Amino acid sequence: MNTRVDEILKSTIDVPLPKYSAKDFSTDQDVRWCPGCGDYSILAQTQRIMPDLGIPRHKMVFVSGIGCSSRFPYYMNTYGFHGIHGRAAAIASGLKIARPDLSVWVVTGDGDGMSIGGNHFIHLMRRNLDLRVLLFNNQIYGLTKGQYSPTSEMGKVTKSSPYGSVDYPFNPASLALGASATFVARTLDRDPKHMQGVIKRAAEHKGTSFVEIYQNCNVFNDGAFFQFTEKDTKDDTVVFIEHGKPLVFGKEKDKGIRLNGFSPEVVSLKDGKYSVNDLLVHDEKDTTLSFILADMTYKPHLPRPVGILLAVDRPVYEAEMERQIAFAREKRGVGDLKKLLNSGETWVVQ
Amino acid sequence: MSQKTIETVDEVTIRFAGDSGDGMQLTGTQFTNTTAILGNDLSTLPDYPAEIRAPAGTLFGVSGFQIHFGSKEIHTPGDHCDVLVAMNPAALKVNLAGLVDGGSIIVNTDGFSDRNLKLAGYAQNPLRDGSLDKFRMYEVDISKLTALSLQDLNISSKFVDRSKNFFALGMMYWMYGRPLETTIEWLKGKFKDKPDILEANIRVLKAGWNFSETTEIFSVRYEVGPANLAPGRYRNITGNQAVAWGFIAAAKKANMELFLGSYPITPASDILHELSLYKSYGVKTFQAEDEIAGVSSAIGASFGGALGITTTSGPGVALKTEAIGLAVMVELPLVICNVQRGGPSTGLPTKTEQADLLQALYGRNGEAPVPVIAAATPSDCFDAAFEASRIALKYMTPVMLLTDGYLANGSEPWLIPDFDKLPDISPTFVTNPEGYMPYSRDETTLARPWAVPGTPGLEHRIGGLEKQNITGNISYDPENHDLMIRLRAEKIQRISNDIPMATVEGSPSGDLLVVGWGGTYGAIKTAVIRQQKKGASVSHLHLRYLNPMPKNVGEILTKFKRILVPEINLGQLVKVLRSDFLVPATGFNKVRGLPFRSAELEREIEEILKGIK
Numbered sequence: 001m002n003t004r005v006d007e008i009l010k011s012t013i014d015v016p017l018p019k020y021s022a023k024d025f026s027t028d029q030d031v032r033w034c035p036g037c038g039d040y041s042i043l044a045q046t047q048r049i050m051p052d053l054g055i056p057r058h059k060m061v062f063v064s065g066i067g068c069s070s071r072f073p074y075y076m077n078t079y080g081f082h083g084i085h086g087r088a089a090a091i092a093s094g095l096k097i098a099r100p101d102l103s104v105w106v107v108t109g110d111g112d113g114m115s116i117g118g119n120h121f122i123h124l125m126r127r128n129l130d131l132r133v134l135l136f137n138n139q140i141y142g143l144t145k146g147q148y149s150p151t152s153e154m155g156k157v158t159k160s161s162p163y164g165s166v167d168y169p170f171n172p173a174s175l176a177l178g179a180s181a182t183f184v185a186r187t188l189d190r191d192p193k194h195m196q197g198v199i200k201r202a203a204e205h206k207g208t209s210f211v212e213i214y215q216n217c218n219v220f221n222d223g224a225f226f227q228f229t230e231k232d233t234k235d236d237t238v239v240f241i242e243h244g245k246p247l248v249f250g251k252e253k254d255k256g257i258r259l260n261g262f263s264p265e266v267v268s269l270k271d272g273k274y275s276v277n278d279l280l281v282h283d284e285k286d287t288t289l290s291f292i293l294a295d296m297t298y299k300p301h302l303p304r305p306v307g308i309l310l311a312v313d314r315p316v317y318e319a320e321m322e323r324q325i326a327f328a329r330e331k332r333g334v335g336d337l338k339k340l341l342n343s344g345e346t347w348v349v350q
Numbered sequence: 351m352s353q354k355t356i357e358t359v360d361e362v363t364i365r366f367a368g369d370s371g372d373g374m375q376l377t378g379t380q381f382t383n384t385t386a387i388l389g390n391d392l393s394t395l396p397d398y399p400a401e402i403r404a405p406a407g408t409l410f411g412v413s414g415f416q417i418h419f420g421s422k423e424i425h426t427p428g429d430h431c432d433v434l435v436a437m438n439p440a441a442l443k444v445n446l447a448g449l450v451d452g453g454s455i456i457v458n459t460d461g462f463s464d465r466n467l468k469l470a471g472y473a474q475n476p477l478r479d480g481s482l483d484k485f486r487m488y489e490v491d492i493s494k495l496t497a498l499s500l501q502d503l504n505i506s507s508k509f510v511d512r513s514k515n516f517f518a519l520g521m522m523y524w525m526y527g528r529p530l531e532t533t534i535e536w537l538k539g540k541f542k543d544k545p546d547i548l549e550a551n552i553r554v555l556k557a558g559w560n561f562s563e564t565t566e567i568f569s570v571r572y573e574v575g576p577a578n579l580a581p582g583r584y585r586n587i588t589g590n591q592a593v594a595w596g597f598i599a600a601a602k603k604a605n606m607e608l609f610l611g612s613y614p615i616t617p618a619s620d621i622l623h624e625l626s627l628y629k630s631y632g633v634k635t636f637q638a639e640d641e642i643a644g645v646s647s648a649i650g651a652s653f654g655g656a657l658g659i660t661t662t663s664g665p666g667v668a669l670k671t672e673a674i675g676l677a678v679m680v681e682l683p684l685v686i687c688n689v690q691r692g693g694p695s696t697g698l699p700t701k702t703e704q705a706d707l708l709q710a711l712y713g714r715n716g717e718a719p720v721p722v723i724a725a726a727t728p729s730d731c732f733d734a735a736f737e738a739s740r741i742a743l744k745y746m747t748p749v750m751l752l753t754d755g756y757l758a759n760g761s762e763p764w765l766i767p768d769f770d771k772l773p774d775i776s777p778t779f780v781t782n783p784e785g786y787m788p789y790s791r792d793e794t795t796l797a798r799p800w801a802v803p804g805t806p807g808l809e810h811r812i813g814g815l816e817k818q819n820i821t822g823n824i825s826y827d828p829e830n831h832d833l834m835i836r837l838r839a840e841k842i843q844r845i846s847n848d849i850p851m852a853t854v855e856g857s858p859s860g861d862l863l864v865v866g867w868g869g870t871y872g873a874i875k876t877a878v879i880r881q882q883k884k885g886a887s888v889s890h891l892h893l894r895y896l897n898p899m900p901k902n903v904g905e906i907l908t909k910f911k912r913i914l915v916p917e918i919n920l921g922q923l924v925k926v927l928r929s930d931f932l933v934p935a936t937g938f939n940k941v942r943g944l945p946f947r948s949a950e951l952e953r954e955i956e957e958i959l960k961g962i963k
């Protein structure tokens with residue numbers, strides 16, 4: 001059975017993959033984020049890695065909700081859909097189910113994805129459709145001019161919380177893991193190299209890949225992540241986790257994370273008590289470990305874990321659906337509507 | 351064997367009633383299928399409680415199924431029933447008011463225990479106190495006779511209790527001269543792998559028949575000849591099934607994949623169930639996490655070049671509202687099917703109502719016009735779903751399809767359409783990048799071009815922010831916004847060039863025009879025809895297209911002295927007619943969660959014509 005879409009796809013099968021540069025992925029639209037906004041870096045890194053993915057531009061779709069972050073698709077020279085607040089995951093799910101051949105990317109914010117779209121977010125994670133989710137976490141509602149968000153820290157003073165917020169924040173990585181995500185990563189707007197690496201891995205993952213990007217909103221929440229991104233502090237506040245490597249951090253690489261029971265603790269590699277061999281070694285295939293690592297977030301005595309927390313394989317939703325369709329067709333043949341209409345109890349009036 | 355007389359009648363209404371666990375829906379459906387195959391015209395109405403298994407014997411646990419069939423044209427499930435089969439006192443009490451004076455009651459006497467009488471709130475046994483004297487009573491110990499027929503089989507008492515409905519069915523088959531074969535064939539299919547159960551069920555069914563044939567209790571049998579239906583192949587179909595098939599047919603004729611995003615809700619869930627079966631037709635069903643995801647995923651699928659649809663009931667439409675506005679803005683095809691139920695809020699989930707018309711027409715933020723189409727009968731749901739899809743695809747717009755709980759679960763014989771004769775409704779996807787502008791428009795329809803992802807050179811971005819005319823870029827320009835609002839409205843208005851003129855049933859002018867829409871078609875038609883036969887100057891206009899309306903509606907309205915608009919709401923279409931056409935239309939409104947009775951409509955028509963109202 002060939003649909004109209006199948007015909008288009010068939011006709012383009014021989015179109016050779018052009019040699020792209022990052023510039024091929026930018027549009028003629030003026031980028032309207034505030035000068036200095038962390039979103040610029042995310043756009044630049046994404047455009048930079050696109051040529052490496054081996055996917056033609058016309059096969060890519062960026063879907064977003066509403067927020068500063070959600071303006072992203074307008075600046076990507078691919079197909080794009082700027083949806084409604086919180087619903088990007090749902091729009092993208094329908095698109096991916098209808099068109100498994102497309103490379104689908106969801107761009108969302110901490111308000112868009114964690115608050116109004118929280119329900120769609122968790123269900124996308126558990127279904128494991130083969131698409132990417134980039135969450136621009138600036139711990140604030142940027143577009144609506146600075147209210148606290150579901151990732152804002154407690155006590156945050158904003159226009160809507162003049163006495164300090166009494167909301168306890170989500171940790172998006174833990175939320176995604178709790179919802180059975182198969183790929184969970186965290187990266188930083190001010191670490192271009194790291195971000196490129198993570199987004200590339202996310203693109204290669206078979207299943208839903210979730211990337212939380214710490215993003216500075218220099219207008220309404222300036223410096224929210226500076227302790228993790230700026231030279232003088234980041235070495236001691238961030239632990240970059242890598243598959244198969246022990247968790248070492250610190251300016252002199254003199255500190256590590258060791259598991260004490262199920263609890264991670266910081267140990268010194270200098271005082272002779274512990275060596276690298278005592279440290280926790282990251283295994284991105286270990287779901288239990290991913291929970292422990294994600295849970296380090298917001299613990300003041302622990303460095304912030306950044307990197308790929310989990311990357312495991314699980315059947316992909318739309319592939320399972322295609323399998324059922326193929327199975328049904330094998331068993332019953334391709335559906336014939338004439339037969340269907342005339343099936344069951346029928347009778348003839350002369 | 352006793353002597354039996356045979357009476358010929360041209361129409362009968364039977365109501366099967368019992369506990370929700372008594373299998374009354376199944377009994378009714380079987381009787382319906384057999385009756386359909388005999389060539390009677392018919393109309394059915396199931397009536398069941400919202401609770402899945404309400405406590406046995408209680409009034410609110412009563413489940414009923416009414417079938418109206420005849421050798422003449424049948425348009426409604428019947429105002430009243432001629433025969434009531436009551437499996438227990440609660441079923442009797444709930445349904446007695448719906449029985450005509452002098453009607454027949456068949457009761458399962460075993461169900462009339464002290465406990466059940468008390469549960470139904472009877473101080474004394476109605477079978478003994480003379481309160482049923484004006485009816486023809488048939489008292490049968492169905493439970494005991496069922497048990498007897500299964501005596502030598504090793505069957506549990508639970509099964510015996512559950513199969514007594516087949517005894518009742520057997521009795522009704524005998525009484526109305528229906529063969530047992532259709533049901534036996536069905537049983538054979540269902541219990542292929544359970545020969546014991548199959549044998550037992552067939553025995554009970556036959557026992558019911560044989561009992562009626564032999565016993566002195568029944569002295570009359572009735573004959574209902576075949577109706578004069580248009581020639582062709584028929585099947586019986588419910589509204590929900592017809593909607594589902596209409597969508598499959600539309601996708602096929604559009605050469606597209608069908609994508610349903612839906613969240614379960616009574617009375618729409620059966621469309622989701624039905625479509626989930628058709629994997630081999632390439633139908634993709636996505637049971638979403640909520641209604642918002644249901645409609646949003648359908649919009650995403652449409653963006654990808656599928657026919658995206660979403661099915662729900664009123665509360666679900668409320669949740670989908672924002673996304674429907676998005677579809678208006680991005681101008682992608684989408685069909686939203688609202689199987690209306692009693693509202694507001696959770697309201698009466700299993701009952702019917704027409705109170706979502708204004709929601710369909712106006713229930714969105716901003717100027718967001720959407721075509722609205724309403725199905726008139728269960729089988730008409732097929733055509734309505736097909737037509738809604740056609741319009742959505744041709745005009746690149748969300749379309750609201752309205753049915754209701756009565757149409758959804760009601761059934762009638764359906765002349766199976768010739769698939770080859772259904773029109774080709776396949777859209778044209780743009781493939782040539784030359785001069786492509788996402789918001790340029792077709793001169794006639796004003797539809798924008800549809801470019802699907804995967805097409806080289808047509809990469810573009812759409813979204814809910816206001817678009818600049820032609821380019822589709824974001825625009826905050828005041829004049830452009832005014833222009834785009836008008837263009838979107840004009841596009842929908844132009845659909846009126848592409849739909850049939852409205853036709854009046856009866857004389858094109860006269861004293862009274864009864865204007866209806868949706869599932870009230872059968873009741874209005876029956877009432878109007880009866881009045882016409884009595885010489886009254888009354889005609890019937892039933893609107894399928896509620897937005898935009900056919901171009902001749904305004905003119906039709908001017909040809910009548912009075913306009914009556916019966917609706918199962920407090921007057922929604924009447925408001926639209928009065929404001930759009932400045933006519934002094936008046937409403938007739940009953941919002942009981944039930945279809946209209948044609949008799950009450952007839953009375954209203956009569957009183958208006960006599961000048962009483």
Ligand SMILES: Cc1ncc(C[n+]2csc(CCOP(=O)(O)OP(=O)(O)O)c2C)c(N)n1
Nearest residue numbers: 066067068069085109110111112141142143
């Ligand atoms: C239904 C709805 N409710 C509220 C809004 C207003 N609104 C727009 S963006 C936004 C929050 C955005 O925050 P976030 O997702 O964190 O994005 P950011 O601007 O920070 O990138 C809100 C509340 C809206 N557009 N739609």
Ligand code: SF4
Nearest residue numbers: 034037068142217218
């Ligand atoms: S408000 Fe904040 S998040 Fe939004 S564009 Fe400006 S700096 Fe960026």
Ligand SMILES: [Mg+2]
Nearest residue numbers: 109110138140
């Ligand atoms: Mg934010």
